[in-house]
Amino acid sequence: MALTDTIIALARGVWRKFAERERAVDGLYASVDAAVALSDSLAREIQTRNILDMNRIACATGCAWCCHYQVGVTAPQALTIAAKLKEGAGSRSLEEQKQKLTALDKRTRGLNAAKRLKARLGCAFLDERNACTIYAFRPFGCRGANSIDAQACEAFVKGTATKAQRDSNWLHKVPFEAQRDLQDGFHMGSLDNGLRDDRLELTAAILVALDTPDAAQRWIAGEDVFKNARIPPD
Numbered sequence: 001m002a003l004t005d006t007i008i009a010l011a012r013g014v015w016r017k018f019a020e021r022e023r024a025v026d027g028l029y030a031s032v033d034a035a036v037a038l039s040d041s042l043a044r045e046i047q048t049r050n051i052l053d054m055n056r057i058a059c060a061t062g063c064a065w066c067c068h069y070q071v072g073v074t075a076p077q078a079l080t081i082a083a084k085l086k087e088g089a090g091s092r093s094l095e096e097q098k099q100k101l102t103a104l105d106k107r108t109r110g111l112n113a114a115k116r117l118k119a120r121l122g123c124a125f126l127d128e129r130n131a132c133t134i135y136a137f138r139p140f141g142c143r144g145a146n147s148i149d150a151q152a153c154e155a156f157v158k159g160t161a162t163k164a165q166r167d168s169n170w171l172h173k174v175p176f177e178a179q180r181d182l183q184d185g186f187h188m189g190s191l192d193n194g195l196r197d198d199r200l201e202l203t204a205a206i207l208v209a210l211d212t213p214d215a216a217q218r219w220i221a222g223e224d225v226f227k228n229a230r231i232p233p234d
C-alpha cells in the first residue's frame with residue numbers, strides 16, 4: 001500500500017470511536033483527538049527520517065506569516081476546539097479568546113481567501129509572541145503548513161513576492177502532503193458516518209460552536225448549525 005493510502009486509511013479509521021460510542025458527542029471528540037494524535041505522530045516520524053531538506057524548514061515560534069491566511073476547518077474539529085476552550089485548554093481565558101475571535105470576525109466574516117489575505121490580519125489564536133494559543137489541538141489545515149523560506153512567506157502576505165519567490169520550491173512537500181492525506185482520510189471517515197460535509201472558516205466556526213447551545217448534538221443530528229460560518233466562495 002502506498003504511503004498516501006496508509007495515512008488515509010489510518011485517519012479514516014479514527015471514526016471507529018464515534019461509531020463505538022453510538023454517535024455520541026464524546027465519540028466525536030474522541031475521533032478528533034485520535035486524528036490529532038495521529039497527526040502528531042506523523043510529524044514526529046517525518047522528523048526522525050532522513051528526508052532531504054527537512055533541516056532547511058524555516059518555521060519557528062514567532063514566525064506566523066502563514067497564520068495570516070484564511071483557515072479552513074471541519075465542523076468536528078471546530079466543535080472539539082470549542083469544547084477544549086470551554087474546558088480551559090487554551091493558553092488564554094475563554095473570555096479573552098472570545099473577544100479576540102469576535103474582533104477578528106467583525107473584520108473577516110464573508111471575505112473570500114484573497115480578500116482575507118489582503119486584510120493582513122493575524123489569526124485570533126496568535127498571542128503577543130506570535131505563538132499559537134491552541135497549538136496542541138490546532139486545526140489540521142495548519143499542521144502541514146511549512147516553508148523553507150520565511151522571507152518568501154512574509155512577501156506573500158505583504159503582496160511583495162517576486163516572480164522568483166513565487167516560482168521557488170518554498171514548501172516542503174513531505175510534511176505538507178502527509179498532513180493533507182490525513183485531512184482527506186479524516187473527512188472521508190466523517191462522510192462514511194453520514195455526517196454533514198461542512199467546510200468552515202475557522203474564526204466564524206469557533207464562535208458559532210461556542211455560542212450555540214448543544215451545537216455538537218445538533219450538528220450530529222444533521223442540523224445546519226454552521227450555515228453562517230462557511231468558507232465564502234472565491
Ligand code: SF4
Pocket residue numbers: 066067068071123124125126131132133134135138139142
Ligand atoms: S490556529 Fe494557530 S496555527 Fe492555525 S492559523 Fe491560527 S494561530 Fe496559526
